[in-house]
Amino acid sequence: MNFGFLKIAAAIPEIEVADCRHNTAEMEKLLREACQRGVSVIAFPELSVTGYTCGDLFGQPVLLAEAEKTFGELMERTADCPAVAVAGLPVAVDGRLYNAAAVFCRGKLLGIVPKTYLPNYNEYYEVRWFASGDELKTDTVTLCGQTVPVSSKLLFRSGEVCLGIELCEDLWVPVPPSSLQAVHGANVLVNLSASNEMVGKHDYLRDLVRQQSARTVSAYLYASAGCGESTTDVVFAGNGLIAENGVLLEEAERFVPGSRLVCCDIDIERLAALRRKTNTFAYAGPSPAFRSVAFDLPAYGRSYPLLRHYNPTPFVPSDDDGKHRRCEEIFDIQCTGLARRIRHTGARTAVIGISGGLDSTLALLVAVRTFDLLGLPRKRILGVTMPGFGTTDRTYDNAMGLMRALGVEIRETDIRAACLQHFADIGLEADDRSVTYENAQARERTQILMDLANRSGGMVVGTGDLSELALGWATYNGDHMSMYGVNCSIPKTLVRHLVGWIAATHADEATRPWLLDIIDTPISPELLPADERGDIAQRTEDLVGPYELHDFFLYHFMRFGVPPDKLFFIARHAFGERYAPETIKKWLVVFLRRFFAQQFKRSAMPDGPKVGSVSLSPRGDWRMPSDASAALWIAQAEAIRTDEP
Template sequence: MDAFGFLKVAAAVPHLGVGDCDYNTERMAALAEEAAQRGVEIAVFPELGVTGYTCGDLLLQSTLLDAADEAFGRLVRATRKLPLTLIAGLPLRHGTTLYNCAAVFTQGRVLGVVPKSVIPGYSEFYEPRWFASGAGISGERIDVAGQSADFGTDLTFEVNGAEFGIEICEDLWAAVPPSSLLAAGGAKVIFNLSASPEVVGKHDYLRQLVSQQSARTLSAYVYCSAGFGESSTDLVFTGNALIAENGRILREAERFSADEQLVVADVDLQRLEFERRRNTSFRQAEAAPELTVIEMEVPEGLRAAALDRDIDPMPFVPRDERRRSERCEEVFRIQSHGLARRLRHTRCQKAVIGISGGLDSTLALLVAVRAFDFLGLDRQGILGITMPGFGTTDRTYRNALQLMRGLGVTVREIPIRDACLQHFRDIGLPPEDRSAAYENAQARERTQILMDVANMEGGLVVGTGDLSELALGWATYNGDQMSMYGVNASVPKTLVRHLVRWVADTAEDGATRATLLDILDTPVSPELLPAEADGSIAQRTEDLVGPYELHDFFLYYFLRAGYGPAKLCYLAERAFAGSHDAAAVRKWLGVFIRRFFSQQFKRSAMPDGPKVGTVTLSPRGDWRMPSDAAAEAWLKELDTLS
C-alpha cells in the first residue's frame, strides 16, 4: 500500500491442464513473476487452480491430492523471492476430510488456509460428493506443502497494513456471504477464488453481484474465475475476472479468451476507510465473530509509475453517452419534482426567476417550466425577469429574452442601472469605484426586485446558484445567495452545462435549441463590471477563481472521498495531464481550500433546495461545518508540495 492508500491487486487467470498439477503451478509461477514486475502486492488465482476444478471423482484419489500438495510446495518455493502475496486454490485433506481451500503464501511461507464454506450441490454442481463445508472451523492447524498453517474461516490477513479476507466461489452467492462478516470484522479487500461456468445471462448477474457486494461491504472485491483450460465436457469456463471497489467495477478480464490474463488495479483503501467512518450503518453492523488476523510484512516491490486505475476528471458527469443522458433525465426530474412539491405546499401558482442569459438561470428556468407542466399550471405563471446592469452584454440580454419567449413564460424587463446609481449616491460610493460594494450592490438590487415582485404576485423566488458557486462562495451574501427555493443548489457547474446541452439536444423548437447552444458557448460571468469596448464580456469567472472542471474535481473528492491536498494534487495532475500542469493544479487547489473554508457562512444560511447527488453542501443535509473553521491544516499540507 502506497502513501496515498492505493493497494495494487491482481486477478490472475493462467493456462491450465485438468489434473496436471506441475503444469498448473508452473503457469501460476510465471504469472506471479509478471505480477511482481507490474508492482502487484496481492494476486489471486482461480478456485482449485492447482488441480483444475473439473477433475470430478479424481479429487478423491490420493495420487492427485499428493501431486497437488507437492506441486503447491514447489510454487511456494519458486515465488519466495517475489515481493508479493499470493492466493492459490487447491484441495486439502484435514484428518479424513477433504476441503476446497484457498492458501495464502508469501516469501516461501504459507500464512494460512481458508476452506470454502458454502458447498453447492444443485444443477451442474456436485461439490458435496467430494468436499465438506469449512463453515465454523476456527483455531485449527493444517499441514500443507511441508508446513503447518492456520486453518479456518475466521482468518483475515494483513499485508503491510492492508487487511484482506477470502471467500470461495459459491460463498459469494449465499444469502449471507462470509465476506459480509469478514468486512464487518475489518477486512477492506475480499478475494474470491472461483470456478464458475458460463451460461447465457449469468455474466450480467455476476457483475451485479460483485459490484453490489463490494458496495454493501464498503470494500474492494477481487473475483478470479477459471478460464479456457478447464474441461468442456459439460460446462464452459470463460476466465471471468473482476475488480470492484465500493460498487464500481474498476477492471475486468476479456471473457472467452484463450490467453492467460492478469487483471490489475489499484484499489483505494484510504477512501474505503473514509467511507466506513462516515457510514454509521456500517459501524452498526460490526457484529462479526472474533477473527484471527495474520499479519505480515512483505518487502516493497516495483510500483508502476502510472496508477492501474482510471481517474475521472469529470466525476459528476458520466462518460458514457447513454448513462449521461439517463443521469440528466434523473437530475432534471428530481429538480422539477422538488420545485413542484414546494409550489403545491405553498399554494403558489407563480414562480419568479431572474434570467441573465447564463447557464444557471437557464437551467432554473427549464426546471420551472417542467415543474409547471407537471402540475398542469400555465407557463405564463412563470415570471422571467431580466435585469440589465452595467456589465450586461447584448449577447446575454438577447439570449435571455429569446429563451423566455421560446418557452412561453411571462417576460419582464427591469433595468437596475438607475436604482444602483441612486444607491451609490446614497451610500457615498464614488462613480469610478469598482470594489466589491459596486458589484454586490447590483446582485442585491436584483434579489430585492425578485423578492418584491414575488410578494406582489404571490409567487415564489426560484434560486439559480449552483453547487460549485456554493463551494467557492461565488455569490453575494443576501444577494443571489438567497431565494425561496434553490433548484440548482446541489448541481455542480460541470453538470449544469451537460443538463442544458441535454435539453438543447432534445428540444423540438429550433429557435430555442439555437438559443440554448449560444448560451452554452457564452463565457461564465456574473457581468457586474462594464463590458469591453467591443461589447464583449469583461469579467470571466474562471479567470478569477479558476477552472470549474478543477474545482468540481476538488469538491467531489474532498467531500465524497475525504482526500487531503496531497492526494487531490496527485490525482488531479494525472486526471488533467495535458490540460492543467502541476503548478496550475496547486494554485487553484489553494484557491479552492481558502474559499471553501472562508465562505461557509454563506452555506450556513442557504435556502432549501433538492439534493440530486451524493455531494451536497446543505447545512440541513450532508455537510456540517462551523463558519469559523480554520483551513490551516489543509494549507500547510498543500505548502509541503511546493
C-alpha cells in the same frame, strides 16, 4: 502504499486438468509478472493447482499428494516474490477434503480458508468430493511442512489492509461470508472462483461483484477459471474482475487463450473514509469471531504507474446511456422538489432572474417543466431580466429569446439608475469598480425579485449552483439568497451538461437554438462593463479558476475526504497534460482558501433538493463552523512539489 493505493491482480493461468506441475509453473510466471508490475495482492482461480474439473480424480491420493508437493515447490521457488498470493487447491484435514484457498507470501504459508457453501445442483457436484468449512473440527493444519491456521473465519492483516477470502458459490448465497468479513474489518475481498459460462450469466456476475463491493464498502477481487478446464459439459471463459465500492474498475476479456493478468489500483484510504462516514456500516448483529493472521505488504514505493482511471468530470457519467439516465433523474428530482414547495406554500407564481447564463437557464427549464406537470399556465412563471452595467447584447438577447420561446411572463427592469442612486447614497465614487460596485448590483437584482414575488403571491426560485456555493462565488444576501434553490446540489460542469441534454432531448425547435448559444457563452456574473467590442469582459474562470478543476477537487474532498497532496496527485492523473502541475497546485490552494473562508454563506443557504452524493446543505451533508481554520489543508497544499513525476 502510494497515497493509499494498493495494486491488486486477478491471475488466470492456462491450466491442464490434473497436471499440477504444469499449472504451478503457469502460476509462477503470473506471480513473477505481477511483482514486476508492483502488485501487492494476487488471486488465482478456485482449485487452480489441480484444475476445478477433475471430478472423481479428487478422490485419488496420487492427485492430492502431487497437488501438495507442487504447491510447496511453488512457494519455495517464489520466496523472492514480495506479493501476497491466494491460490486454490484441495486440502485434506482430519480425513476430510476441503476446497480451499491457500494464502502465501515469500515462501511462507499464512493460512488456509476452506469454502463454506458447496453447490450441488445442476452441473455442480462438490458435495460428492468436499466438505464445508463449517464442518472443520480443528483450527490448524499442516500443509507442505508448515502448520498454519485453517478456518472460514480467517482475516489477513497488514496495516490498513485486511484481506477476507471466499470461494465462488460463497458469493452467490443470501449472506456471503465476505459480508461478515467486511464487518470485522476486511476491506479487500478476494474470491477464488470456477464459474462456468451461460447466456446472460456474465452480466449477473458483474452486477453481483459490483453490488457486493458496494454493500461491504470494499474492493472486490474476483479470479475465475479459464482456458484448460474440461469442456466435457461446460465452458470456462476466464473472468477477472476488480470492483471498488460499486464501481467495476477493471475486467478481463473473456474467451481468450493463454495465461493472463488483470491489474488495477484500489484506494484503501477512500474505502476507510467511506466506512467512517457510514455510521451503520459495522452493525450486523451477533456474528462469529474471526482470527487475524498478520503479513507484510511489499514496499514498492511510487515507481509504478497508477493503474486506475479517474474521470476528470466525476459529476458527469462517462457513458452515453448513463448520462441520459442521470440527467433524467436529476431533472425529475429538481422538478419534484420545486412542485412540492409550490403546493405547500400555495405560491401563485415562480419568480426567476434570467441573465442569459447557464444557471438561470436551468432554473427556468426546471420551473417550466414543473408548472407543466402541475397543470399550471407558464404565464405564472415571471422571468425577470435586469440589465446592468455589464450586460452584453448576447446575454440579453439570449435571455429574452429563451423566455419568449418558453412562453413565460417576461419582466424587464434596468437596474442601472437604481444602482447609481444607491452609489450616491453610500458615497461610492463613480469610477469605483470594487466589490461594493459589483455586490450592489447583485443585491439590487435580488431585492427586485423578492418584492415581485411578494407582489405576485409567489416565490423566488434560486439559480446558484453547487460550485458557486463551494467557492462562495455569490453575493451574500444577493444572488446567494432565494426562497428555494433548485440548482443547489448541481455543480457547474453538470449544469452545462444538463442544459445540453435538455436541448437535445426535450427542447422544441424554437427553444433549442437559444439553449445552444447559452451553452457556448463564457461564464460571467456580468457585473463589470463590457469591453470596447461589447463582449463580456469579466470571465469567472479567469478569476476563481477552471470549474472542471474545482468540481474535481470538490467531489473528492467532500465524498472521500481526500487530503490536498493526494488531490493534487489524482488531479494530475485525471487531467494529464491539460493543466500544468503548477496550475493544478495554484487552483487547489484557491479552492481550499475559498472553501473554508466562505462557509458562512453556506450556513445561511436556502432550502433546495439534494440530487447526488455531494451536497453542501448545512442541514444535511456538510456541517462546519464558519470560522474553522484552513491552516492544515493550506500548509499541505502549499508544500506540494510540482517538479516530481
